[in-house]
Amino acid sequence: MIFVDTNFFLRFLLADNKGQFQEVKSLFSQAAEGRVKLFTSIIVYFEIYWVLSSFYKQNKPDTASTLEQILEMEFIFLEEHEILKTALKMFAGSNLSLEDCYNLAFAKSKKARSFKTFDKRLAKYFS
Structure with missing residues (x-):
């Protein structure tokens, strides 16, 4: 199993660094195809919330929408x-x-x- 940290999710969700975005996209594709197993923690989820709302100043609806995207990633285990x-x-x-x-x-x-x-x-x- 591979643990996915906050900044990995952020690079994918924000697509603000092309190279890192492609790396994450590749790993997520492998997971979606069942070739690797991914997991993360509730702390990571809350860190993403904090970074989006505090650092990037996303409004509540946009933040909620972004967080929903993570929960829809069925190939990532999240307790x-x-x-x-x-x-x-x-x-x-x-x-x-x-x-x-x-x-x-x-x-x-x-x-x-x-x-x-x-x-x-x-x-x-x-x-």
């Missing part, structure tokens, strides 16, 4: 994939941060009885 899908849907339709949406989705997936926070806005989303 808690379904939780991230739920969180991303929540993120796109609310004024919450992706981190808050992930925590809500994670808590619901674990059948939490309640969600303890002092953030009243966030608490309203847990029901």
Whole structure:
């Protein structure tokens, strides 16, 4: 298995470095054909979110769309994939941060009885 880090995804998603974009595209094609197995982590996913929204100043709809592209890459294993899908849907339709949406989705997936926070806005989303 091959681990895919943040900057590898970013070069593919942004296509801002032709050589690196081609390298990533080649690896992703191999994975899509089943010749190699790829995986990444939730931390990488959140780093991509941070870089796109903070460094590249992408607006929320564009960031959500880009993050959705990653979740659609079925050839890359990502733990808690379904939780991230739920969180991303929540993120796109609310004024919450992706981190808050992930925590809500994670808590619901674990059948939490309640969600303890002092953030009243966030608490309203847990029901």
